[in-house]
Amino acid sequence: MGQRHGAMSDRREELVEATLRVIGRSGVDAVTHRAVAAEAGVPLAATTYYFGSKDELVCEALALVIDRSMELVTRFARVDGEIDCAQLVDRLTEFAEAQLDDQRAPLIAQFELMLEGARRSRLRPLAERWSAAYLEGLTALVGASTLPDPAPAAQLLSTLIEGALLDQLSLPRHDFVEMELRPMLTRAVRAMAAPTGRAAATSSE
Helix, strand or coil, rough: HHHHHHHCHHHHHHHHHHHHHHHHHHHHHHHHCCHHHHHHHHCCHHHHHHCCCCCHHHHHHHHEEEEEEEEHHHHHHHHCCCCCCHHHHHHHHHHHHHHHCCCCCCCHHHHHHHHHHHHCCCCCHHHHHHHHHHHHHHHHHHEECCCCCCHHHHHHHHHHHHHHHHHHCCCCCCCCHHHHHHHHHHHHHHHHHHHHHHHHHHHHH
């Protein structure tokens, strides 16, 4: 995927970037050859030359945003040695904030494009690839911490983060990351770190 984008012509890449901006501002339904050409500041013929349909534009934009999102996941999932629960919360909070601030792969465009992956069979493999890579990265990060059962813990944390970010995009709040998301992540990580059931009873004897 990275090689394909690396070999992409400047004009084609310019049009894909313009498609992402249109999606981030107005949604997937706003993507047309004319809208993308206007956003990119190029003649309409340029979009029809490189892309035969709106679906091709959207698919290329989804592939690009997934590649960029995966780069972000890889960066924040990379840990040297073991981290404690407080450091895990720090890393998860920083990761969520980076997603909100990422202008190269606008978060709202990611959600729009992932929804299209659910609607269009052609896009579904890309959406599934992103989802698997996202969860794999979080599982690696959680696995470097002292939390037990990294896979289910990562799934829970992924659901919490994605739901919170979608809520923030819908109803933006000031200081959301520090005042809302960090406390939620702290409570979740502490709960998963605490011994429960028979293990708790055994440890207290």
